[in-house]
Amino acid sequence: xxxxxxxxxxxxxxxxxxxxAVPGVAGAATFNVRDYGATGNGSSNDTPAIQRAxxxxxxxxxxxxxxxxxxxxxxxxxHLRSDITVQLDAGATLRGAGNDxxxxxxxxxxxxxxxxxxxxFHNSMIYGDRLDNIAFTGDGxxxxxxxxxxxxxxxxxxxxxxxxxRCDGLRIDDITLRRGGHFAMLINGCxxxxxxxxxxxxxxxxxxxNVISTTNVRITNADIRANDDALAFKxxxxxxxxxxxxxxxxxxxxxxxxCCNALMFGSETCGDFTGYDFERITIDGSNKxxxxxxxxxxxxxxxxxxxxxxxxxVRSAIMQKVGTRRRCGNNPGVxxxxxxxxxxxxxxxxxxxxxxxxxxxxxxxxxxxxxxTFRNVDLTVPGGNDDDATGVPSNDPNNYNPNSIxxxxxxxWYLRNVNNVRFVDSSVQFNSGDERAAVxxxxxxxxxxxxxxxxxxxxxxDVLLQNTNGYCVRGTNTSGDALRVSQTGSTESCSAPGxxxxxxxxxxxxxxxxxxxxxxxxxxxxxxxxxxSAQEWTVTATQAGTATLVFRYANGTTTARPMDLTVxxxxxxxxxxxxxxxxxxxxxxxxxxxxxxxxxxVRIAATTANGGPNLDYVEVL
Ligand code: GCU
Ligand code: CA
Numbered sequence: 001x002x003x004x005x006x007x008x009x010x011x012x013x014x015x016x017x018x019x020x021a022v023p024g025v026a027g028a029a030t031f032n033v034r035d036y037g038a039t040g041n042g043s044s045n046d047t048p049a050i051q052r053a054x055x056x057x058x059x060x061x062x063x064x065x066x067x068x069x070x071x072x073x074x075x076x077x078x079h080l081r082s083d084i085t086v087q088l089d090a091g092a093t094l095r096g097a098g099n100d101x102x103x104x105x106x107x108x109x110x111x112x113x114x115x116x117x118x119x120x121f122h123n124s125m126i127y128g129d130r131l132d133n134i135a136f137t138g139d140g141x142x143x144x145x146x147x148x149x150x151x152x153x154x155x156x157x158x159x160x161x162x163x164x165x166r167c168d169g170l171r172i173d174d175i176t177l178r179r180g181g182h183f184a185m186l187i188n189g190c191x192x193x194x195x196x197x198x199x200x201x202x203x204x205x206x207x208x209x210n211v212i213s214t215t216n217v218r219i220t221n222a223d224i225r226a227n228d229d230a231l232a233f234k235x236x237x238x239x240x241x242x243x244x245x246x247x248x249x250x251x252x253x254x255x256x257x258x259c260c261n262a263l264m265f266g267s268e269t270c271g272d273f274t275g276y277d278f279e280r281i282t283i284d285g286s287n288k289x290x291x292x293x294x295x296x297x298x299x300x301x302x303x304x305x306x307x308x309x310x311x312x313x314v315r316s317a318i319m320q321k322v323g324t325r326r327r328c329g330n331n332p333g334v335x336x337x338x339x340x341x342x343x344x345x346x347x348x349x350x351x352x353x354x355x356x357x358x359x360x361x362x363x364x365x366x367x368x369x370x371x372x373t374f375r376n377v378d379l380t381v382p383g384g385n386d387d388d389a390t391g392v393p394s395n396d397p398n399n400y401n402p403n404s405i406x407x408x409x410x411x412x413w414y415l416r417n418v419n420n421v422r423f424v425d426s427s428v429q430f431n432s433g434d435e436r437a438a439v440x441x442x443x444x445x446x447x448x449x450x451x452x453x454x455x456x457x458x459x460x461x462d463v464l465l466q467n468t469n470g471y472c473v474r475g476t477n478t479s480g481d482a483l484r485v486s487q488t489g490s491t492e493s494c495s496a497p498g499x500x501x502x503x504x505x506x507x508x509x510x511x512x513x514x515x516x517x518x519x520x521x522x523x524x525x526x527x528x529x530x531x532x533s534a535q536e537w538t539v540t541a542t543q544a545g546t547a548t549l550v551f552r553y554a555n556g557t558t559t560a561r562p563m564d565l566t567v568x569x570x571x572x573x574x575x576x577x578x579x580x581x582x583x584x585x586x587x588x589x590x591x592x593x594x595x596x597x598x599x600x601x602v603r604i605a606a607t608t609a610n611g612g613p614n615l616d617y618v619e620v621l
Contacts, residue, residue, distance in 0.1 A: 033065060047077075051079065073097055093141045098146075117159055118186070119238045130165070144184075172194075182207060186210045195222060205227055207229045228258075231262070263283065269299035270328035270329075297325055303340075305341045356408035358405060361416065412428030428454050442468065445470050456479070506535060525612075531606055556579075559579060567600055
């Protein structure tokens with residue numbers, strides 16, 4: 001079965017490096033705020049001088065507004081202009097004040113549709129609307145100083161450090177934002193945003209960075225420590241329309257959230273979201289979701305891919321929910337979530353108050369959660385619940401939080417109203433014995449657990465299917481005993497068209513061996529150690545299109561073993577097959593390839609004298 005390969009566009013765009021127009025340094029000239037009267041003495045109000053420097057740079061067609069080392073108290077709102085780079089040198093701090101002289105919050109006819117902080121932009125330390133080509137750079141700091149408001153501010157009070165609406169071309173590199181009030185940074189309706197090496201420390205205040213109704217975003221090397229949400233992607237109605245979101249990549253970053261969500265979609269979810277890649281992210285601490293995704297206000301969220309993510313101290317590791325709040329000005333219906341993948345994810349949860357990882361769709365045919373794959377997702381949860389009841393928990397469909405759904409009757413995963421959800425090589429374990437099932441799927445279709453390992457429930461079952469047709473469960477407990485599967489009103493379907501092609505069922509130019517544990521099927525292909533040694537499969541696609549080939553392999557050496565890949569005889573690239581650490585350590589490497597409808601010959605051939613790795617299978621998604 002060939003599923004539409006949803007992330008092909010974003011992967012190709014990334015490869016071409018063309019998706020985000022990075023703002024250049026705006027203008028050549030430098031405008032030193034000291035030359036415009038700023039003192040940097042930490043006590044005078046430097047805002048008028050800073051504004052003069054910005055306006056002079058703007059009048060000159062753009063330029064760099066430079067803050068040399070020093071503390072610049074800023075008692076009023078700074079109005080940013082297009083084509084300005086704000087450069088905060090090391091030792092420079094722009095600091096907020098508590099004198100209540102920031103711009104007043106503007107009226108917003110659409111402020112019923114989201115929180116106060118989302119609905120008002122002017123009351124910020126730095127504000128700009130419809131700006132192009134702007135940047136913040138340097139090793140300096142912008143610090144609210146403990147004066148920014150985390151709730152609803154009064155006139156003259158600011159509740160954000162940086163607020164930018166409808167911007168095009170924003171770069172935020174290296175700076176630190178501290179004590180941000182409601183939001184250290186709020187952008188809404190922007191496009192072409194890049195950020196490298198940004199630090200946000202607002203763990204004593206509220207949100208880190210809210211990226212609202214924004215497209216074309218690259219965030220690398222961020223370190224965001226928030227109290228409420230650390231990095232949140234939202235789409236509200238504060239600009240008076242439903243706007244698109246997507247083409248976003250976040251990688252190599254650290255996130256923590258004291259109270260709430262670390263990496264979050266929502267809760268404001270008016271416009272659709274598509275094309276997100278999150279890679280190499282460490283999350284430590286989050287009292288709600290580590291990886292949260294909710295469609296509350298009619299949003300369709302699709303094509304989101306999480307890869308190589310480590311979570312610790314997270315209360316609800318993974319949560320997806322479709323709710324029916326419908327809080328937007330466009331009379332939205334109920335949304336949906338589809339085509340989401342999680343690969344190489346671990347979470348070790350908090351020791352108490354756990355919320356089981358959950359996928360909770362709505363029951364309408366178009367409101368389910370569908371086409372979700374978990375590969376190599378390993379969750380360790382607190383456990384310790386001795387109630388083996390299996391009823392559907394309570395749900396408040398207007399609430400997005402993990403606790404809007406009552407205690408789940410499963411300790412590992414609870415799935416409701418989902419379709420085509422696959423777990424491959426994934427596991428759940430608990431810290432203390434639990435009588436609930438490891439996994440329950442309710443009112444769902446096509447739920448597949450493949451090579452799933454679940455710590456044995458102290459209750460009567462490990463996996464329970466309720467009204468779930470087309471399920472297939474293959475797996476064991478941690479001692480290697482088969483999972484105890486029970487069902488009510490559900491039919492098993494393990495003979496559905498397989499997407500996995502074992503190496504031993506294809507053509508192996510080498511030997512089919514079974515001496516290194518951990519392979520699937522009857523063995524693996526030990527390719528001959530020679531240039532050109534190959535493995536071939538014939539894979540079937542139901543329709544032409546881009547597919548993902550997932551190769552499972554082990555390479556117990558310290559050197560990658562690259563292989564050239566051809567499909568139907570046409571070269572489509574090289575797969576590197578990095579060292580896995582041991583011949584018994586199996587990993588996957590995924591590539592996107594074009595397939596034609598019907599049979600396709602997939603062939604990989606070693607490019608070095610070491611030959612290929614040991615190959616277990618290829619899966620076609
Ligand atoms: C070892 C290992 C084989 C592997 C080979 C290699 O002999 O046991 O499974 O194929 O190394 O380097 O290719
Ligand atoms: Ca070999």
